[in-house]
Amino acid sequence: xxxxxxxARNLTMRFGGVVAVRDVSLSLREGELHCLIGPNGAGKSTFxxxxxxxxxxxxxxxxxxxxxxxxxxSAKIARAGMGIKTQVPSVFNAMTVRENVMLAAVRxxxxxxxxxxxxxxxKRIGISHLAAEKVGILAHGQRQLVELATVIAPRPALILxxxxxxxxxxxxxxxxxxxLVELARSCSVIVVEHDMSFIRRIARSITVFNQGSVxxxxxxxxxxxxxxxxxxxxxxxxx
Amino acid sequence: MKTPLVTSGRLGAVAMxxxxxxxxxxxxxxxxxxxxxxxxIYCAFGILAxxxxxxxxFGGILSFGQTAFFGIGGYAYAVLALNIGNTTxxxxxxxxxxxxxxxxxxxxMFWGRLGDVYLxxxxxxxxxxxxxxxxxxxxxxxxxxxxxxxxxxxxxxxPILNDLDGNPLWPEDIYVLCVVAxxxxxxxCRLLLATYFGRVVVALxxxxxxxxxxxxxxxxxxxxxFSIAGGLAGLAGVLFANCVFVSPNMFSLTTSSQLLVWVxxxxxxxxxxxxxxxxxxxxxxxxxGTLNAGVWLDPNLVMGLVLTLFxxxxxxxxxxxxxxxxxxxxxxxxxxxxxxEPGEAMIGEEAR
Numbered sequence: 001x002x003x004x005x006x007x008a009r010n011l012t013m014r015f016g017g018v019v020a021v022r023d024v025s026l027s028l029r030e031g032e033l034h035c036l037i038g039p040n041g042a043g044k045s046t047f048x049x050x051x052x053x054x055x056x057x058x059x060x061x062x063x064x065x066x067x068x069x070x071x072x073x074s075a076k077i078a079r080a081g082m083g084i085k086t087q088v089p090s091v092f093n094a095m096t097v098r099e100n101v102m103l104a105a106v107r108x109x110x111x112x113x114x115x116x117x118x119x120x121x122x123k124r125i126g127i128s129h130l131a132a133e134k135v136g137i138l139a140h141g142q143r144q145l146v147e148l149a150t151v152i153a154p155r156p157a158l159i160l161x162x163x164x165x166x167x168x169x170x171x172x173x174x175x176x177x178x179x180l181v182e183l184a185r186s187c188s189v190i191v192v193e194h195d196m197s198f199i200r201r202i203a204r205s206i207t208v209f210n211q212g213s214v215x216x217x218x219x220x221x222x223x224x225x226x227x228x229x230x231x232x233x234x235x236x237x238x239x
Numbered sequence: 240m241k242t243p244l245v246t247s248g249r250l251g252a253v254a255m256x257x258x259x260x261x262x263x264x265x266x267x268x269x270x271x272x273x274x275x276x277x278x279x280i281y282c283a284f285g286i287l288a289x290x291x292x293x294x295x296x297f298g299g300i301l302s303f304g305q306t307a308f309f310g311i312g313g314y315a316y317a318v319l320a321l322n323i324g325n326t327t328x329x330x331x332x333x334x335x336x337x338x339x340x341x342x343x344x345x346x347x348m349f350w351g352r353l354g355d356v357y358l359x360x361x362x363x364x365x366x367x368x369x370x371x372x373x374x375x376x377x378x379x380x381x382x383x384x385x386x387x388x389x390x391x392x393x394x395x396x397x398p399i400l401n402d403l404d405g406n407p408l409w410p411e412d413i414y415v416l417c418v419v420a421x422x423x424x425x426x427x428c429r430l431l432l433a434t435y436f437g438r439v440v441v442a443l444x445x446x447x448x449x450x451x452x453x454x455x456x457x458x459x460x461x462x463x464x465f466s467i468a469g470g471l472a473g474l475a476g477v478l479f480a481n482c483v484f485v486s487p488n489m490f491s492l493t494t495s496s497q498l499l500v501w502v503x504x505x506x507x508x509x510x511x512x513x514x515x516x517x518x519x520x521x522x523x524x525x526x527x528g529t530l531n532a533g534v535w536l537d538p539n540l541v542m543g544l545v546l547t548l549f550x551x552x553x554x555x556x557x558x559x560x561x562x563x564x565x566x567x568x569x570x571x572x573x574x575x576x577x578x579x580e581p582g583e584a585m586i587g588e589e590a591r
Contacts (some may be wrong), residue, residue, distance in 0.1 A: 052452070073451065073456070075451045075452075075454050075456050086448070086449075086452070090452065091449060092446050092450075093445055093446070095442065095445065103442055103450075103453065104453050106435060107453055107454045108454070111435075147449075150449070150453060154453070154454065
């Protein structure tokens with residue numbers, strides 16, 4: 001039995017002749033907040049999709065709570081306790097904010113508890129005033145928050161967030177940072193993000209992707225001051 | 240904000256109750272046999288329209304195969320009634336057969352993760368295969384127990400449902416049965432959509448990936464609603480068999496396409512709209528037929544024009560158009576509200 005909540009072992013993903021992710025391993029303990037960063041096309045989102053069951057790895061294995069989840073559907077992985085937020089806000093546009101969050105909560109909790117949880121989550125995320133609004137008419141940042149609420153509502157053990165701060169206002173990003181730090185006290189969080197100031201604010205440990213492989217991994221301060229990481233972000237050849 | 244007493248939704252509900260009361264109490268007492276016979280057929284088709292409105296408008300599943308389950312329901316009823324004699328049992332079993340067939344076909348389609356286009360093609364092909372198959376069963380060897388399938392002629396000896404004393408129902412009774420069945424089917428669909436299951440079905444239409452990422456096995460919900468709609472189409476087939484008799488035309492492409500036209504014209508995403516469009520367009524087709532204007536007013540050609548007109552000019556369909564018209568009229572009648580702050584006005588406008 002492994003001590004880790006999530007373990008990715010030597011994951012490789014090929015699309016025809018293109019190797020999007022090459023032999024990447026990652027381990028995460030309960031209560032950790034880990035960030036995945038890297039330039040565009042580095043393989044972060046592909047790696048994220050392998051963890052969440054949207055892609056089946058060409059080789060390697062993903063263990064969640066010690067059990068292999070390779071080849072399992074996203075629905076089954078979500079039921080096992082993984083909350084997944086996609087890059088583009090993925091919500092039910094024709095439904096109200098409350099209906100969106102309620103559908104997420106009621107999957108995991110009995111209806112009376114789900115209603116309470118729904119109110120609690122909307123309040124914490126700051127979208128209670130939008131409860132009766134149709135999600136389709138909301139701004140991009142607000143839709144991001146609604147999706148985040150649907151991810152959190154079922155009380156997952158691990159939350160995977162793909163660019164959660166994209167399209168948010170400065171104030172919303174600040175609130176999101178506080179929320180993620182708070183969430184990491186009760187569950188584990190993996191964040192894929194581009195916004196370096198946001199990463200600096202929340203990250204404790206970071207993995208940097210470059211050209212489908214792990215370039216650097218370690219505590220946030222150490223990684224962010226690494227010359228190779230700067231070179232990668234500036235498009236320079238890595239030494 | 241307090242909801243006004245008179246809304247378009249409430250007016251619509253009152254109109255539906257009045258229409259149901261007229262159909263149930265006034266029409267049978269009038270003794271107009273043409274109205275009673277055509278009303279029975281319209282109600283059977285109305286249930287068929289509801290079945291597609293449910294899966295396409297709310298589940299996002301475009302099925303060209305509802306006529307397959309409509310035909311299966313009708314044929315299963317005729318074959319079972321001729322063999323077992325008890326028409327009530329035959330009717331109930333026929334609905335189950337149609338639902339089971341929908342479940343079997345749905346299993347392969349949804350577990351095979353077929354895309355929308357392939358799903359449409361497969362359901363269309365299913366209807367056409369059944370149409371071709373039934374058409375060639377005219378030989379005496381094509382019998383199921385005591386029931387001859389009859390090929391192109393269908394089964395003209397389809398038994399009529401019996402009353403509690405075992406006597407066949409009169410056309411007036413069949414008419415009332417058809418109206419009640421339509422009302423109950425509508426209520427069933429409304430209740431279904433209000434349940435947790437129904438909300439998940441609507442969520443699937445909205446965003447299947449999100450539903451999956453929330454932990455819902457989308458295949459199971461799609462299969463559930465597809466089977467229920469198959470059962471409804473089967474019920475429509477049983478009633479149609481009692482109004483006319485079963486024939487291969489129940490599976491035909493004309494019936495399949497008419498069904499799509501009703502849903503589009505009535506309003507995709509509504510339940511009452513497709514039923515309303517079904518009644519209006521059937522009555523319109525029947526009226527066109529009485530003009531004897533030859534090919535220039537061929538009902539199928541006119542239906543095509545009606546569809547084109549609606550897709551281009553009124554893509555939302557009749558019911559949403561009536562609702563918005565009614566809302567505007569009600570807003571005009573209401574006392575003007577005190578001038579709102581510019582920001583508030585904008586929020587209100589967006590929310591609408």
